[in-house]
Amino acid sequence: MKRLLLTFFVLLYMAAPCLADKPTIYERKPADYPDALISLPGARNVRYYQLGGTFHLEYEIVCKYPAMEVIKTISDKLAGNAWKPLRDDWLNPGLPSSHVTGWTHFGDISAKPEREVHQWLADWENEKGELVVYGFVYQYERGKAKDLDYLEVIAIFVPTKIAQQEREWALEEAKHKKDLNK
Numbered sequence: 001m002k003r004l005l006l007t008f009f010v011l012l013y014m015a016a017p018c019l020a021d022k023p024t025i026y027e028r029k030p031a032d033y034p035d036a037l038i039s040l041p042g043a044r045n046v047r048y049y050q051l052g053g054t055f056h057l058e059y060e061i062v063c064k065y066p067a068m069e070v071i072k073t074i075s076d077k078l079a080g081n082a083w084k085p086l087r088d089d090w091l092n093p094g095l096p097s098s099h100v101t102g103w104t105h106f107g108d109i110s111a112k113p114e115r116e117v118h119q120w121l122a123d124w125e126n127e128k129g130e131l132v133v134y135g136f137v138y139q140y141e142r143g144k145a146k147d148l149d150y151l152e153v154i155a156i157f158v159p160t161k162i163a164q165q166e167r168e169w170a171l172e173e174a175k176h177k178k179d180l181n182k
Contacts, residue, residue: 023049065148083124097122
């Protein structure tokens with residue numbers, strides 16, 4: 001949860017100057033959007049938009065947990081376009097990504113009503129230094145029947161310049177935390 005939240009907060013922080021205007025949301029991929037944002041057949045509630053120079057895709061798809069066929073399809077398409085999976089979380093150096101750890105599960109007490117969340121979150125990088133982050137999420141109300149049939153897919157494409165800025169920020173934060181713990 002912390003990785004997903006940190007990733008989105010950093011991306012939102014970097015997008016803050018552009019948030020005065022609401023982003024335009026598209027149901028189909030605009031021609032100028034990166035190919036790394038992959039919408040699969042059967043996707044519904046598809047939303048493409050831009051924030052602060054980053055490109056976003058969100059959708060839902062009917063797919064039973066653990067959605068390995070969805071993850072494999074997207075991973076294979078990315079690999080076919082020279083994207084390399086990153087073993088560590090881009091914004092949390094030293095923290096293994098879901099490429100290594102697989103699915104995680106946690107309770108989200110900040111949501112009302114409280115939620116149970118199953119998450120698979122990982123990054124890929126290409127030769128240009130561009131970054132794409134994919135989050136696969138199942139969630140359901142705590143105390144209710146598990147709903148592990150509807151997968152939320154969240155993808156963020158980060159151009160090289162922004163990816164480098166984020167990485168520098170993340171490394172600085174890690175160094176600062178390390179210094180505080182001495």
